[in-house]
Amino acid sequence: MSAALSAFGQGKIETTVFGQNGAKPALAVIDFKGTGSQQYMAAFNSTLFSDLQNSGLFEMVSKSVFPLNNPQRPEDLRPEDNRQGFALQDWQGAPTKASHLAFGYTAAVNGALALYANLYDTRQPNLQAAQLMTPRYSGSLDEAGAIKVAHEFANDIIQKFGGAASLLGSRIYYISTRGGFDEVWVMDWDGNNQKQLTNLKSLSIMPTVSPDGSRIAFTTYAKGTPRIMMINTDTGRPLPFYNQEASLNTTPSFTPDGKQIYYASSAAGLAQIFAANIDGQGFRRITHRDAICVEPKVNPKNGNLVLFVSGPGAQQIYRMNAEGADVQRVTNGEGEASNPSWSPDGQKMAFSWTRGYAKGEWNVFVMDIGSGQYIQLTHGEGKNENPVWAPDGRHLVFTSTRSGRPQIYTMLADGSQVKQLTQQGSNRYPVWGVK
């Protein structure tokens, strides 16, 4: 854990913010072998391992401390093996100290790839109690099929432990300049399959994705002044959205039921928060403040709790109810704060803050909304902005200038496992959709 987190009092705040109690499960993953599918097993094993490691749920046991024998089938297991590996207690004991064991194999069956997978709890007194799952998967007999079944097995293990939605199939929408204009792009959650979604040849910025992943709304200058545009995420085709007569309509976000849009508009003079039906009709003004209001974000579990960014004075994050009453400042007034993003459980807010740094030097923070306690996840490696939670509630995607031009990165919500997803052009304003 980082030095700056220790400065906050380390474990206490981490536990409060992330609700973690006790150690992570220690998971040993034996390299799977293949019969007629052996040439795809390197891809399979690396996919399975990295999915499980990236989940942040497990302490991955090093292969260097594995026992001699590696079971491949449940029938390989026996009560005693003289610490050679065919007994579960061989894995539970020192030096391996695995609480859980994943093993299995693949085989070419009728031209397809079959995965026979197993997950055991090594601490149970007998094999029957120890067997947690013995799932079977099928994929095409090639590397893509091997990677697919590895993702699926990892996904099922992750769900078994976290109960949270996995990232498999989730996608990140963002703005990229690599085609010459700022257009909306989309990629898989791990950075694969980057492709352009809009071709407006204008300036398009700040996308947001609907809870079901079927729509994105963003701000575009395609018709002159900045307006909100909505498109279908599968086809890229525009969907109707009524923009108020205003010099500025921007920072849309969907309500958790996907039926309404909150956004900022200058229709009443300076930018204020409005709410409207998903097609922009039936709009109504929410805030009545003598300060700029942008970035409304409705809590995913409580439609009556809305975060937004406003003044007076230096920009801070505020909260209000769905009709704009009960306004309270959420950040403590230090520095400038922006980009609130709700965790899927509605308990935590990721945001950008200049606290402790010069103006414009943004870092990513996470705050527990109930207690107001926060941790700092980035520490001045370039400017770090626009953090958005993944559907699993454990990852964040964000923009950083740490390698020069702005690029998109993911990390775990404790600041670890930072991974760069984009390289070409400038890439900004990421949001994480369930698909």
Next chain:
Amino acid sequence: MKTLSQVRLSRLTSFTLIAILAIFATACGKKKTPLPPPPPPPSANTNGPSMNTPGKPVVAEFTGEPSSVERGQSAQLRWSVTGATEISINHGIGTVPATGTRSITPTETTTWTLTATGPAGTTTGTATISVTNPAPPPPPPTNTNRNPKGTVETRVQSDLQDILFDYDSNNLRDDARAILQADAEALKRIFADFPTATIYVEGHCDERGSAEYNLGLGDRRASATREFLTQQGVPVDRLKTISFGKERPTCTEATEGCYQRNRRAHFAAGQ
């Protein structure tokens, strides 16, 4: 691939050989035909200073043809690279094969950079295509004298001055008000000369505030500017506002001088 020392050795060898031959020829004194000149270095027709570094990829050719086009006409980039594992061209072309051509229609004079990356390093080459404005179409028939007043674009550019703001503020400073007095008179003259023109007041911000908040701030700056101008008698329906937040900076240095230049209201002719 030759190692550096091998290359040096072989160069040394050929140099020595030539020298020995030369000495021999001179010493002999009977030669009738002069020695042939050494062969030209490979890829002599390439650009850039580091093309012949041993081991690096070689950009044998990277040209734009023709080197000058009229706006709207297309041209062709042609390249040939050896010894590279990855080759890319900027301005949106991306990764390309080792040899190829690409048709482009540049809207302004553009220099493309080809970057060839190989195990031993990176070589770049550039190709420039100049874009000239096509001859203007003949003017429409008119009964009045030809207009000596230029275009709205040139008038906006020459007659109107930006105004500057303090950080996170849309207050019009004294210096801004003085400039806007002059801008108001200039705007009235432009609108008198171009009765159908509209002009945009653009609001911009420096790079420090968040992009989202700055859209709101730029909007306030533009509308405060427009309000002052209409109080000076500029027709309200001819001025529109648009906020670019911090999306279109005029400079990008992280200095207060550049921050100040970006905290501005700027004028642009409407479409």
